[in-house]
Amino acid sequence: MQFTTLTLAALASLATAQKTHVVTVGMNATLTYSPNSLTGVAAGDLVQFQFKAGNHTVTQSTFDKPCEPISMNSNITGFHSGFQPVAASAAMGMIPTYTIMVNNTNPIWIYCAKEMHCEKGMVMVINENPTANSSRTLAAYKAAANSTAATILPGGESATGTGGTGGTTPGTADSAPGASGSPTAGAGMLAAPSTLILVAAAGLATFFL
Ligand SMILES: *[C@@H]1O[C@H](CO)[C@@H](O)[C@H](O)[C@H]1NC(C)=O
Numbered sequence: 038m039q040f041t042t043l044t045l046a047a048l049a050s051l052a053t054a055q056k057t058h059v060v061t062v063g064m065n066a067t068l069t070y071s072p073n074s075l076t077g078v079a080a081g082d083l084v085q086f087q088f089k090a091g092n093h094t095v096t097q098s099t100f101d102k103p104c105e106p107i108s109m110n111s112n113i114t115g116f117h118s119g120f121q122p123v124a125a126s127a128a129m130g131m132i133p134t135y136t137i138m139v140n141n142t143n144p145i146w147i148y149c150a151k152e153m154h155c156e157k158g159m160v161m162v163i164n165e166n167p168t169a170n171s172s173r174t175l176a177a178y179k180a181a182a183n184s185t186a187a188t189i190l191p192g193g194e195s196a197t198g199t200g201g202t203g204g205t206t207p208g209t210a211d212s213a214p215g216a217s218g219s220p221t222a223g224a225g226m227l228a229a230p231s232t233l234i235l236v237a238a239a240g241l242a243t244f245f246l
């Protein structure tokens with residue numbers, strides 16, 4: 038049997054199937070992302086954050102400036118989930134989720150922008166790469182976060198943001214390796230829309246990406 042180009046293309050796309058990596062946020066009312074380190078996340082893969090309790094965010098920073106939006110310290114806009122108050126969403130039968138697409142394998146540094154959660158260790162990394170730069174480890178990022186004076190919320194975020202009420206497209210992750218270029222003047226970070234999983238009685242989930 039002879040494969041058509043189309044068939045081969047289909048097989049190739051299966052072989053490089055996009056993976057979704059799940060991270061739970063605030064599980065058991067803790068200030069944690071679990072797992073707090075994802076490795077081997079390929080370009081094109083998705084990382085889905087499932088908010089389990091509390092009222093947290095998923096926000097990108099540089100390595101060098103934890104607890105600050107990446108846009109303050111580089112020319113990258115970065116992603117920010119906005120606040121995801123779980124109890125308020127649960128009352129509507131939904132689990133808030135936020136999904137980013139990883140475009141390359143450079144490390145992505147993430148913090149929670151709620152009050153002092155970042156200082157208290159609510160941070161994580163995707164594709165940590167100490168081989169490229171041995172200084173840039175999750176432990177070092179976490180330690181630096183612990184000694185920052187304040188957590189900075191990305192500009193444009195409403196203080197009363199409800200989060201988790203719809204959304205159409207997944208957030209996307211630009212992931213230059215802790216780039217520390219000059220800040221872009223007046224760069225406000227776009228509040229990326231969040232996604233929701235409708236919790237069906239049967240335990241099936243429906244995505245709105
Ligand atoms: C949450 O608590 C349960 C029960 O104590 C435990 O098995 C689980 O590992 C905890 N999960 C996290 C992410 O802390």
Ligand SMILES: *[C@@H]1O[C@H](CO)[C@@H](O)[C@H](O)[C@H]1NC(C)=O
Pocket residue numbers: 153156157158183
């Ligand atoms: C630094 O970390 C310690 C231990 O987790 C925590 O008790 C302390 O509150 C943190 N510092 C700040 C400023 O949050």
Ligand SMILES: *[C@@H]1O[C@H](CO)[C@@H](O)[C@H](O)[C@H]1NC(C)=O
Pocket residue numbers: 100101170171172173215
């Ligand atoms: C390694 O990372 C540290 C911390 O971000 C940075 O100061 C240093 O310049 C980096 N080294 C190289 C060779 O890029």
Ligand SMILES: *[C@@H]1O[C@H](CO)[C@@H](O)[C@H](O)[C@H]1NC(C)=O
Pocket residue numbers: 092120122125151152195196197198199
């Ligand atoms: C979530 O936290 C933000 C920032 O502190 C706050 O403005 C918002 O009211 C909180 N949402 C809920 C439902 O508690």
Ligand SMILES: *[C@@H]1O[C@H](CO)[C@@H](O)[C@H](O)[C@H]1NC(C)=O
Pocket residue numbers: 138139140209210211212
């Ligand atoms: C990441 O990929 C998505 C999907 O192609 C794209 O929308 C987004 O702009 C990319 N992000 C960056 C920073 O290139």
Ligand SMILES: *[C@@H]1O[C@H](CO)[C@@H](O)[C@H](O)[C@H]1NC(C)=O
Pocket residue numbers: 112216217218219
């Ligand atoms: C963004 O910063 C990087 C490194 O700091 C630089 O190489 C790149 O040219 C900059 N891009 C733009 C559009 O300014």
Ligand SMILES: [Cu+2]
Pocket residue numbers: 068092093094149150151154159
């Ligand atoms: Cu938090």
